Amino acid sequence: MSTTPKGEVKRAALVRATITLVNNSGFHAAPMARIAKLAGVSAGTIYRYFESKQDLINQVYLEVKSAFSVSAFRDYEETDSVEADFRKIWYNIADFKLREVEQALFLSQCDNTPMIDEASRQEGLRHLKPLLDLWERGQELGSIRPVSPYLLYAYTVYPVAFLLNMQERGYCELTPARVDAAYEMAWNSIKI
Amino acid sequence: MSTTPKGEVKRAALVRATITLVNNSGFHAAPMARIAKLAGVSAGTIYRYFESKQDLINQVYLEVKSAFSVSAFRDYEETDSVEADFRKIWYNIADFKLREVEQALFLSQCDNTPMIDEASRQEGLRHLKPLLDLWERGQELGSIRPVSPYLLYAYTVYPVAFLLNMQERGYCELTPARVDAAYEMAWNSIKI
DNA sequence: ACAAAATGAATGAACGTTCATTTTTTTATC
DNA sequence: GATAAAAAAATGAACGTTCATTCATTTTGT
Known part of the structure; x- marks a missing residue:
């Protein structure tokens, strides 16, 4: 039914989590572990979608x-x-x-x-x-x-x-x- | 001659160094060690003038x-x-x-x-x-x-x-x- | 000789990132 | 469909690094 490709769900959650955390306390207070937690995935999973933290922010x-x-x-x-x-x-x-x-x-x-x-x-x-x-x-x-x-x-x-x-x-x-x-x-x- | 009290010289240097480093690469890329180095003092000296990094930034x-x-x-x-x-x-x-x-x-x-x-x-x-x-x-x-x-x-x-x-x-x-x-x-x- | 200031190596916490392992999904075969 | 093999995705503990902060020691100023 949905038009969202499967893998994109977690990616989107990561993007949302990044926005929320960076808004609340700035870039320096948004560690990968917290972004992952807020997005409901494990820390390592981020690196399936983004090369690095810098890449995450840029995207x-x-x-x-x-x-x-x-x-x-x-x-x-x-x-x-x-x-x-x-x-x-x-x-x-x-x-x-x-x-x-x-x-x-x-x-x-x-x-x-x-x-x-x-x-x-x-x-x-x-x-x-x-x-x-x-x-x-x-x-x-x-x-x-x-x-x-x-x-x-x-x-x-x-x-x-x-x-x-x-x-x-x-x-x-x-x-x-x-x-x-x-x-x-x-x-x-x-x-x- | 100068009206600047002695101890204030290093403090002023630290303030300048902080501004420069934060401008160039943001808060997260201005570690205390680099601020100290740019100010020409040792890392520990910062803490004679500022309670913490947060205090430094605020001041x-x-x-x-x-x-x-x-x-x-x-x-x-x-x-x-x-x-x-x-x-x-x-x-x-x-x-x-x-x-x-x-x-x-x-x-x-x-x-x-x-x-x-x-x-x-x-x-x-x-x-x-x-x-x-x-x-x-x-x-x-x-x-x-x-x-x-x-x-x-x-x-x-x-x-x-x-x-x-x-x-x-x-x-x-x-x-x-x-x-x-x-x-x-x-x-x-x-x-x- | 004393006190104040400064040092920089040491410390422990926190971080980004990796990777051996597990779990889930897809594919292939009957 | 059911089952097994293969591939892909996800995990989270572990690693190495970097950071803010401390403190025993040294230097400077009086």
Whole structure:
């Protein structure tokens, strides 16, 4: 019945366990033995699916990044309104972060540590192409600031990661009103 | 001649070494022995200045956070222009991050990992009071969006940390023009 | 000569990884 | 189908390494 290949069940459990443990106490406090235990497999089994701990982390990162970008561009199709297109993608991203909190927290932790291979990071970045294309189009049409995409990212996507972290620490709940305000602020910072 | 008490020299060296090592490869790859070596002292000496590794990390964090806030409010005094006041603080922050790259990178790594005690984090936050006061004043005067300070922080200060990380990875140099653009984007996102 | 500071080898705990063994699944044969 | 042989997957104890921390000893400063 299920479409999940047999061997993939344990692999998926390991991925989930890694995300949970790294979120709760960081990379350095997620020993292989605990990951295995949480996933319900024995320590040695990890090495049937991953070459090493580094490989495990990299693969988890890429998998989560991929899920993120799939969500970011769900139901997205270019219209002739740059702002409408941007809004669609931005809310997709916000929805992902609010729905898949664990995955989003894991990503935000990865983005600021040297624990991810540069190669994996580069690969993760390629997924954002459609957003970069949209920004370029907006810049050609004169509706988006003519600045580096890194600046655009810093003021639209990156703040959401911060807000999610604050919510998880109990400081600032991300109510729908706050999410809407965040969108307005994002758009105001990049529009011309 | 120097105002530095004798014993503080090695302590300061240890703090610097910790920052450098944690920046280069993360918390988990900064063993006490290497910190000691880089600081030019022996491993045991660390424990004359710090109770444990956790204590070392916490103290370094607080010291850097303190240096950060001192810079943030250097030469700052309230005027009757909220925007001018904000601009002053924002550029102070940007200058600190550009001048004290190592310290800024260390902070951005601390802000997204669970490696800092919640207590230390709270104490680090208190330093930002003048900025929070300014925002409150701006909100009362109707020139700053009436939203949570976490939102204001997410769209003004936090993006700079991202940009610095990108610069350090060689993706996006923070030229003066880019810094000015970043300021404009920050202000546009929070002004009414 | 004394006290404070610094040393670095020693210690034990914890970690990532391996591998001889056991368990489970698949394949082959009737 | 049932059964046996073969292959694959899983196990967890054991290994070697690395780490934070300690402490008997030495060095430095007064």
